[in-house]
Amino acid sequence: METWRLLPFKIANAFENMAMDEALFRVLQEQGGPPVLRFYGWEKPSLSVGYSQDLRDGINLRYCRQSGIDVVRRPTGGKAVLHDRELTYAVVSREKPPFTPAGLIRNYQAIGLCLIRGFSALGIDVRMAGDKPGNEKDVIKNRRPVCFAVPAPFELLSRGRKICGSAQVRSRGCFLQHGSILLEFDGAMNGLVFANPHDLGNDCPGDDMESRITSVRAETGASIEAETLSAVMERAFLDVWNIRFMEGEPTMKEQELKKDLMRNKYTNPSWNEGPFGSS
């Protein structure tokens, strides 16, 4: 039975969350070690944008500034996510079974199976986008700036609506995949952050956000806390992969690297605004 490290649920700000994920990824590249699973939340509504996303594209930065919404650039690909009432997971590992170096989507599948098991424990029927012949139409190339507007291959859908969005970064035989599981979806705030309704998937009259995006609350009617859901998802990872967890805190080296990344990268406008700036 393989042992994974488990870093229990923790709430932090946007900059610390990204710095922690990257620190785990870098230290694993350098030193090796078992896979890491961690869960976290966000101390206030925050916007993360993809590694190469243009901040000028469809994001109302003035509203973000006025509303105190922190904006951070992720180390991973994909499009923008407004993090608020959600549980975020991160998996850091070498590319070895159950993960594989071939085909990025196989990691989405491997991790998706665990998340589906967790959703099932809550009574939510979730499947992967484009999971079988006939479901190819689930997947649309996302030219919009919003992650949740459309599902990528093997992202998770409930009743055809996206409930979890994920992204990866890979380097030196290791990967970091993190993703947002929506506990509740705030359509009003999303509508203010992403100023163009079309960007949220409103392609035609009557096609609103709620027809594209769902949440744990929308599916169960219950308000479930992020930490409660993290315990459910931990159990699901154990069951699907027959692993055991070694629970603990980040190592000293990971903590120091996290602080360094926070100071020099994730709170640095040159990183967050990216090559395109924010004007």
Add this chain to the structure above:
Amino acid sequence: MPVFSDDLLYSREHVWVRVDGDFAVIGITDYAQEKLGEVLSVELPEVEFEIERDESFGAIESVEKATVELISPVSGEVVSVNEDIDDDVGIINSDPQDTGWLIVVEMQDLDELDDLLDAKEYHDFVLQEGEVD
């Protein structure tokens, strides 16, 4: 089935090198582009940027929402960047080992090439990863 060209050297980070005197033309391997899927964007250094062997010199993002760091196989100064990619990033998928090249580096230390793999060795390396026939 990915192409393993005999006239290239390869790194274990799935980057190829075509040596021309002191200059190294660098790109991602056909195997890597197959793994990556459709490329959406690429970030490359500017001309005159000094890159270090085993350090990141840029990143590629795919439609599958993954950023893959580009790890340099050699150290030296970037002397050219493929501007055709600005017009059509798709050439990284369609012709990764020729017109989809990324940068040209004037190498500092040609001995660094000794650590790279030939086509057969690289093929064997990716076979060990268990993903090609």
